[in-house]
Amino acid sequence: MFDLGSFHILSYGTLLGSQIYQSFIGGIISFRTLSRPQFSTLQSAIFPVYFSLQTALPIVTALTFPGERTVLGVGPSSVNGVLAPKNRFTTLLPLATVFVTGITNLLVLGPKTVKVKDERMQQEIRDGKKSYDPPPHSKEMQALNKKFGRLHGYSTLVNLVSLLATMYYGTVLGQRLC
Template structure:
């Protein structure tokens, strides 16, 4: 029978979380976004992105937190949050994880919704200006 004791440590979950974060970022940035932009008309692409980005940014916020919780620690060092907060891990672990968390949180809480609001506002302005132009300038 295989030894499953490794599943009681944070290490496999840390690796899976890191792979999920990196894979989803790569796929959204270099595969999904590009193919959708090329294959869909602009209005449909916009609708797709409005649905995908909140989920994507939520993952970009949550997964760095999970990475911090599952940090396995370096040789002889602490694991989990205490390992992340060790002075020796400040620049190599804490700052990158905090940066990912803060930028993901900014995207999900403010930048994404504000961008969507502005896009909708401009779409309405564009739709309203066309009849006005016909009225002013004729056919």
């Protein structure tokens, strides 16, 4: 028999696990271990996959939403269950938040950050100095560093909102299991 609940737990667990791993384990260890250029190359390869997961997994989680079991039977499941009035704030809102934050990083902030990173690399060639070398820097590099820092900060904030929404939904899911 096809059991939505199992797929729901697996998709939610994959979402939360990937967020925690990338944010607090893999990213930090990579930054501490690799040289700046190696770290940048690794993150450039990981982020599109990570942000794609953050975009796709809330959809999978919504599609596999199991109906609530009551004495009257089983309530609406899948998207109908997510859209049910009683689930709009506890299920739809956090899953939609994760989707929107994921797609924002995937399609907007990620590409803009990569563009500025590439511009900094070109400026490093012109300046003969790395963007992360001690000051002084050219005015152009200062502006690029500031822009990169701002975009990276926005992306990090959006990622944090996504993680908090995922954790909030986890508490809702946990209450349903009790």
